[in-house]
Amino acid sequence: MKTVMLLLPICLLALAGVSSGQDFKKEFIDPMPQDSRSAAVKVKGGTMLFLAGHTASLSQANAELGNFNAQFKRVFDKIKTTLSQGGATFDDIVTMSVFLTDLRYIPEFNKLSKEIFKKNFPAITFVEVSHLARPQLIMEIQPIAVIP
Amino acid sequence: MRMIILWGLGLFILAGSALAQEREMIIPVPQSAYSQAVKIKGGTLVFLSGIGPADEKGVLAAPGDFPGQVRATWENLRRVLAKAGGSPDDIVTMTVYTTERRWGEIFTDMRKEVFKTGYPSSAFMEARKFKTPGALLEIQAIAVLKE
Numbered sequence: 001m002k003t004v005m006l007l008l009p010i011c012l013l014a015l016a017g018v019s020s021g022q023d024f025k026k027e028f029i030d031p032m033p034q035d036s037r038s039a040a041v042k043v044k045g046g047t048m049l050f051l052a053g054h055t056a057s058l059s060q061a062n063a064e065l066g067n068f069n070a071q072f073k074r075v076f077d078k079i080k081t082t083l084s085q086g087g088a089t090f091d092d093i094v095t096m097s098v099f100l101t102d103l104r105y106i107p108e109f110n111k112l113s114k115e116i117f118k119k120n121f122p123a124i125t126f127v128e129v130s131h132l133a134r135p136q137l138i139m140e141i142q143p144i145a146v147i148p
Numbered sequence: 149m150r151m152i153i154l155w156g157l158g159l160f161i162l163a164g165s166a167l168a169q170e171r172e173m174i175i176p177v178p179q180s181a182y183s184q185a186v187k188i189k190g191g192t193l194v195f196l197s198g199i200g201p202a203d204e205k206g207v208l209a210a211p212g213d214f215p216g217q218v219r220a221t222w223e224n225l226r227r228v229l230a231k232a233g234g235s236p237d238d239i240v241t242m243t244v245y246t247t248e249r250r251w252g253e254i255f256t257d258m259r260k261e262v263f264k265t266g267y268p269s270s271a272f273m274e275a276r277k278f279k280t281p282g283a284l285l286e287i288q289a290i291a292v293l294k295e
Contacts, residue, residue: 025192029231037197042232042293044192095195097243097288103277125198125288127245128277144195 024148026094028121036114037124041094046146049086053099053142054078055132068105068138072112075141083145090116092145095123099140103128109139171240171292173266181259182270186240191292194232198245198288199224202280214251217284218258229291238291239268245275246285255285 024046030039056074076090083089098109106126122143132140175184201209201217203224210216222236229235244255252272259267268289278286 027232029194029228039228040194040196040232042192042194094193095197095290103279106279123195123197125243125286126279127198127275127286130276146193 026146026148031119031121033114033119033121034110035124036110036117036121038121039123041123043094043146046148047087049083049088049092049145049147051079051082051143051145053097053140054082055134055137055140066136066138068108069112071137071139072109075139076116079141079143086145086147088145088147091120092147093117093122093143094146095144096125097142098124098126099129099132099142100126101129101132101138105138171266176267178260178267180256181263181267182256183267184269186266186269188240188292191295194229194234194238194291194293196225196228196289196291198278198286199228200278200280200283200286202283206280208280208282211282212284214246214248214254214284215258218255221285221287222258222262225287225289232291232293234291234293236262237265238293239263239289240292241269242271242287242289244270244272244285244287245278246272247275247277248284249274251284 023044025042025044026046027042028038029042032038054075056071057078080090083092100106100109103126109126132138170188172187173183173185174187177183199221201220201224203209203220204227209220225236225239229238246252246255249272255272275286
Protein backbone atom coordinates (compact mmCIF):
# COMPACT_ATOMS: atom_id res chain seq x y z
CA MET A 1 0.00 0.00 0.00
CA LYS A 2 2.80 2.32 0.98
CA THR A 3 4.52 1.52 -2.30
CA VAL A 4 1.39 2.37 -4.28
CA MET A 5 0.97 5.64 -2.41
CA LEU A 6 4.51 6.61 -3.24
CA LEU A 7 4.47 5.35 -6.81
CA LEU A 8 1.26 7.15 -7.73
CA PRO A 9 2.61 10.72 -7.50
CA ILE A 10 5.75 9.70 -9.39
CA CYS A 11 3.68 8.16 -12.19
CA LEU A 12 1.46 11.26 -12.31
CA LEU A 13 4.53 13.47 -12.51
CA ALA A 14 5.93 11.38 -15.33
CA LEU A 15 2.61 11.55 -17.19
CA ALA A 16 2.38 15.31 -16.67
CA GLY A 17 5.86 15.58 -18.14
CA VAL A 18 4.78 13.68 -21.24
CA SER A 19 1.58 15.62 -21.79
CA SER A 20 3.18 19.04 -21.23
CA GLY A 21 5.55 18.14 -24.07
CA GLN A 22 2.54 18.11 -26.39
CA ASP A 23 1.39 21.60 -25.44
CA PHE A 24 1.85 24.23 -28.11
CA LYS A 25 2.56 27.84 -27.25
CA LYS A 26 3.41 30.73 -29.54
CA GLU A 27 4.15 34.28 -28.46
CA PHE A 28 4.99 37.30 -30.63
CA ILE A 29 7.59 39.50 -28.94
CA ASP A 30 7.29 43.23 -29.78
CA PRO A 31 5.05 42.97 -32.85
CA MET A 32 5.52 45.91 -35.24
CA PRO A 33 2.40 45.96 -37.46
CA GLN A 34 3.73 48.90 -39.49
CA ASP A 35 6.68 46.69 -40.53
CA SER A 36 4.57 43.51 -40.56
CA ARG A 37 7.12 41.73 -38.38
CA SER A 38 7.88 40.93 -34.73
CA ALA A 39 11.22 41.42 -32.99
CA ALA A 40 11.10 37.73 -32.09
CA VAL A 41 8.72 34.78 -32.06
CA LYS A 42 8.78 32.37 -29.12
CA VAL A 43 7.49 28.84 -29.72
CA LYS A 44 7.17 25.75 -27.58
CA GLY A 45 6.24 22.39 -29.07
CA GLY A 46 4.86 21.80 -32.54
CA THR A 47 6.37 20.41 -35.71
CA MET A 48 9.03 22.39 -37.52
CA LEU A 49 9.12 22.93 -41.25
CA PHE A 50 12.33 24.33 -42.72
CA LEU A 51 11.74 25.72 -46.19
CA ALA A 52 14.26 26.22 -48.94
CA GLY A 53 14.92 29.67 -50.28
CA HIS A 54 11.96 30.39 -52.59
CA THR A 55 12.25 32.55 -55.70
CA ALA A 56 9.89 33.45 -58.54
CA SER A 57 10.17 30.89 -61.30
CA LEU A 58 10.26 32.90 -64.47
CA SER A 59 8.76 30.32 -66.79
CA GLN A 60 6.18 32.80 -68.09
CA ALA A 61 8.58 34.59 -70.36
CA ASN A 62 9.92 37.87 -69.04
CA ALA A 63 6.70 39.43 -67.81
CA GLU A 64 8.08 39.49 -64.28
CA LEU A 65 11.49 40.81 -65.09
CA GLY A 66 12.28 43.46 -62.51
CA ASN A 67 8.64 43.68 -61.41
CA PHE A 68 8.66 43.53 -57.62
CA ASN A 69 4.93 42.98 -57.09
CA ALA A 70 4.80 40.16 -59.63
CA GLN A 71 7.82 38.42 -58.13
CA PHE A 72 6.43 38.86 -54.61
CA LYS A 73 3.14 37.26 -55.61
CA ARG A 74 4.89 34.38 -57.39
CA VAL A 75 7.26 33.71 -54.48
CA PHE A 76 4.45 33.63 -51.92
CA ASP A 77 2.30 31.43 -54.17
CA LYS A 78 5.16 28.96 -54.24
CA ILE A 79 5.71 29.24 -50.49
CA LYS A 80 1.99 28.58 -49.96
CA THR A 81 2.22 25.41 -52.07
CA THR A 82 5.26 24.19 -50.15
CA LEU A 83 3.64 24.99 -46.80
CA SER A 84 0.44 23.15 -47.69
CA GLN A 85 2.45 20.09 -48.79
CA GLY A 86 3.93 20.17 -45.30
CA GLY A 87 0.53 20.68 -43.66
CA ALA A 88 1.16 24.35 -42.81
CA THR A 89 -0.23 27.78 -43.68
CA PHE A 90 1.20 31.31 -43.80
CA ASP A 91 0.10 31.77 -40.17
CA ASP A 92 2.57 29.06 -39.11
CA ILE A 93 5.60 30.97 -40.41
CA VAL A 94 7.69 32.09 -37.43
CA THR A 95 10.66 33.62 -39.24
CA MET A 96 11.86 34.50 -42.74
CA SER A 97 15.18 35.49 -44.23
CA VAL A 98 14.43 37.95 -47.00
CA PHE A 99 17.24 38.45 -49.51
CA LEU A 100 16.71 41.38 -51.86
CA THR A 101 18.93 42.83 -54.57
CA ASP A 102 17.74 46.29 -53.49
CA LEU A 103 16.54 47.16 -49.97
CA ARG A 104 14.56 50.09 -51.34
CA TYR A 105 11.86 47.48 -51.98
CA ILE A 106 11.27 47.05 -48.21
CA PRO A 107 8.29 49.46 -47.92
CA GLU A 108 6.64 47.69 -50.87
CA PHE A 109 7.45 44.33 -49.28
CA ASN A 110 5.87 45.38 -45.97
CA LYS A 111 2.76 46.65 -47.70
CA LEU A 112 2.25 43.37 -49.55
CA SER A 113 3.16 41.11 -46.64
CA LYS A 114 0.62 42.84 -44.38
CA GLU A 115 -2.04 41.27 -46.59
CA ILE A 116 -0.54 37.82 -45.95
CA PHE A 117 0.22 38.03 -42.23
CA LYS A 118 -2.88 39.73 -40.89
CA LYS A 119 -1.63 39.85 -37.30
CA ASN A 120 0.69 36.89 -36.71
CA PHE A 121 3.79 38.80 -37.81
CA PRO A 122 6.89 36.58 -38.13
CA ALA A 123 10.44 37.60 -37.30
CA ILE A 124 12.16 38.92 -40.44
CA THR A 125 15.76 39.53 -41.46
CA PHE A 126 16.25 41.72 -44.53
CA VAL A 127 19.59 41.43 -46.31
CA GLU A 128 20.67 43.12 -49.51
CA VAL A 129 22.75 40.82 -51.70
CA SER A 130 24.53 41.51 -54.97
CA HIS A 131 23.20 38.46 -56.80
CA LEU A 132 20.67 35.66 -56.49
CA ALA A 133 20.69 32.37 -58.36
CA ARG A 134 19.51 33.86 -61.68
CA PRO A 135 19.99 37.35 -63.08
CA GLN A 136 16.25 38.18 -63.27
CA LEU A 137 15.61 37.45 -59.62
CA ILE A 138 15.18 40.33 -57.20
CA MET A 139 14.11 38.40 -54.11
CA GLU A 140 14.60 35.09 -52.35
CA ILE A 141 12.70 34.16 -49.20
CA GLN A 142 13.64 31.39 -46.80
CA PRO A 143 10.98 30.74 -44.12
CA ILE A 144 10.74 28.49 -41.07
CA ALA A 145 7.28 27.39 -39.95
CA VAL A 146 6.12 25.66 -36.78
CA ILE A 147 2.87 23.71 -37.06
CA PRO A 148 0.79 23.41 -33.84
CA MET B 149 14.68 -1.30 0.41
CA ARG B 150 11.50 -0.20 -1.34
CA MET B 151 12.31 3.39 -0.48
CA ILE B 152 15.71 3.05 -2.09
CA ILE B 153 14.16 1.71 -5.30
CA LEU B 154 11.64 4.56 -5.31
CA TRP B 155 14.31 7.15 -4.69
CA GLY B 156 16.28 5.64 -7.54
CA LEU B 157 13.23 5.86 -9.79
CA GLY B 158 12.60 9.46 -8.80
CA LEU B 159 16.19 10.44 -9.45
CA PHE B 160 16.09 8.65 -12.80
CA ILE B 161 13.03 10.68 -13.86
CA LEU B 162 14.65 13.91 -12.66
CA ALA B 163 17.88 13.09 -14.47
CA GLY B 164 15.88 12.34 -17.61
CA SER B 165 14.17 15.72 -17.61
CA ALA B 166 17.45 17.50 -16.87
CA LEU B 167 19.21 15.67 -19.70
CA ALA B 168 16.50 16.75 -22.12
CA GLN B 169 17.67 20.33 -21.57
CA GLU B 170 21.36 19.68 -21.99
CA ARG B 171 23.02 21.15 -25.06
CA GLU B 172 26.00 19.59 -26.71
CA MET B 173 28.48 21.75 -28.60
CA ILE B 174 29.88 19.64 -31.42
CA ILE B 175 33.43 20.42 -32.60
CA PRO B 176 33.89 23.80 -30.87
CA VAL B 177 36.25 26.25 -32.62
CA PRO B 178 37.27 28.45 -29.65
CA GLN B 179 39.63 30.71 -31.63
CA SER B 180 36.64 31.92 -33.66
CA ALA B 181 34.08 31.50 -30.86
CA TYR B 182 31.70 29.15 -32.62
CA SER B 183 30.84 25.44 -32.75
CA GLN B 184 30.40 23.37 -35.92
CA ALA B 185 27.04 22.22 -34.54
CA VAL B 186 24.87 22.47 -31.44
CA LYS B 187 22.69 19.55 -30.41
CA ILE B 188 19.72 20.15 -28.11
CA LYS B 189 16.44 18.46 -27.30
CA GLY B 190 13.27 20.09 -26.03
CA GLY B 191 12.97 23.63 -24.75
CA THR B 192 11.27 26.74 -26.09
CA LEU B 193 12.52 28.18 -29.36
CA VAL B 194 12.97 31.89 -30.00
CA PHE B 195 13.35 33.04 -33.60
CA LEU B 196 14.79 36.54 -33.68
CA SER B 197 14.41 39.11 -36.40
CA GLY B 198 17.65 40.43 -37.83
CA ILE B 199 19.23 42.46 -35.03
CA GLY B 200 21.65 45.26 -35.80
CA PRO B 201 23.20 48.33 -34.18
CA ALA B 202 20.01 50.45 -34.27
CA ASP B 203 18.06 50.99 -31.04
CA GLU B 204 14.32 50.45 -30.51
CA LYS B 205 13.55 53.74 -32.25
CA GLY B 206 15.73 52.82 -35.22
CA VAL B 207 18.56 55.22 -34.32
CA LEU B 208 21.96 53.93 -35.47
CA ALA B 209 24.68 53.55 -32.82
CA ALA B 210 28.37 54.24 -33.49
CA PRO B 211 28.26 55.33 -37.16
CA GLY B 212 31.30 54.04 -39.05
CA ASP B 213 32.67 52.26 -35.95
CA PHE B 214 32.50 48.48 -36.40
CA PRO B 215 33.46 47.43 -32.82
CA GLY B 216 31.03 50.04 -31.45
CA GLN B 217 28.27 48.65 -33.66
CA VAL B 218 29.08 45.09 -32.57
CA ARG B 219 28.66 46.13 -28.92
CA ALA B 220 25.37 47.88 -29.70
CA THR B 221 24.16 44.79 -31.58
CA TRP B 222 24.87 42.53 -28.58
CA GLU B 223 22.99 44.98 -26.34
CA ASN B 224 20.00 44.85 -28.69
CA LEU B 225 20.16 41.05 -28.83
CA ARG B 226 20.24 40.98 -25.03
CA ARG B 227 17.23 43.30 -24.82
CA VAL B 228 15.08 41.28 -27.26
CA LEU B 229 16.09 37.95 -25.71
CA ALA B 230 15.32 39.29 -22.21
CA LYS B 231 11.79 40.14 -23.37
CA ALA B 232 11.44 36.52 -24.46
CA GLY B 233 12.79 35.37 -21.08
CA GLY B 234 16.29 34.44 -22.24
CA SER B 235 19.87 35.64 -22.63
CA PRO B 236 22.63 35.41 -25.29
CA ASP B 237 23.81 32.13 -23.71
CA ASP B 238 20.58 30.57 -25.03
CA ILE B 239 21.54 31.26 -28.67
CA VAL B 240 22.11 27.99 -30.52
CA THR B 241 22.86 29.34 -33.99
CA MET B 242 23.43 32.65 -35.72
CA THR B 243 23.96 33.99 -39.22
CA VAL B 244 26.23 37.02 -39.14
CA TYR B 245 26.13 39.45 -42.05
CA THR B 246 28.65 42.27 -42.36
CA THR B 247 29.28 44.78 -45.11
CA GLU B 248 33.02 43.90 -45.02
CA ARG B 249 34.08 40.30 -44.59
CA ARG B 250 37.57 41.41 -43.46
CA TRP B 251 35.97 42.38 -40.13
CA GLY B 252 35.44 38.70 -39.31
CA GLU B 253 38.28 38.50 -36.82
CA ILE B 254 37.22 41.62 -34.93
CA PHE B 255 33.75 40.14 -34.69
CA THR B 256 34.82 36.69 -33.48
CA ASP B 257 37.24 38.20 -30.92
CA MET B 258 34.35 40.21 -29.49
CA ARG B 259 32.04 37.19 -29.56
CA LYS B 260 34.38 35.38 -27.12
CA GLU B 261 33.33 37.89 -24.44
CA VAL B 262 29.63 37.17 -24.91
CA PHE B 263 29.38 33.39 -24.61
CA LYS B 264 30.39 31.93 -21.27
CA THR B 265 28.85 28.45 -21.42
CA GLY B 266 29.75 27.33 -24.95
CA TYR B 267 29.68 28.70 -28.46
CA PRO B 268 26.70 28.59 -30.85
CA SER B 269 27.00 27.41 -34.43
CA SER B 270 27.46 30.30 -36.82
CA ALA B 271 27.77 31.36 -40.42
CA PHE B 272 29.53 34.55 -41.45
CA MET B 273 29.08 36.36 -44.74
CA GLU B 274 29.30 39.64 -46.50
CA ALA B 275 26.10 41.43 -47.50
CA ARG B 276 25.69 44.68 -49.36
CA LYS B 277 23.27 46.56 -47.10
CA PHE B 278 20.89 46.32 -44.15
CA LYS B 279 17.57 47.91 -43.30
CA THR B 280 19.11 50.68 -41.19
CA PRO B 281 21.25 52.94 -43.38
CA GLY B 282 24.83 52.94 -42.11
CA ALA B 283 24.52 49.61 -40.28
CA LEU B 284 27.70 47.54 -40.75
CA LEU B 285 26.36 44.25 -39.42
CA GLU B 286 23.21 42.32 -38.67
CA ILE B 287 22.74 39.05 -36.79
CA GLN B 288 19.94 36.57 -37.28
CA ALA B 289 19.79 34.23 -34.30
CA ILE B 290 17.78 31.30 -33.00
CA ALA B 291 17.75 30.62 -29.26
CA VAL B 292 16.51 27.70 -27.19
CA LEU B 293 15.47 28.76 -23.70
CA LYS B 294 16.41 26.76 -20.63
CA GLU B 295 13.42 25.60 -18.64
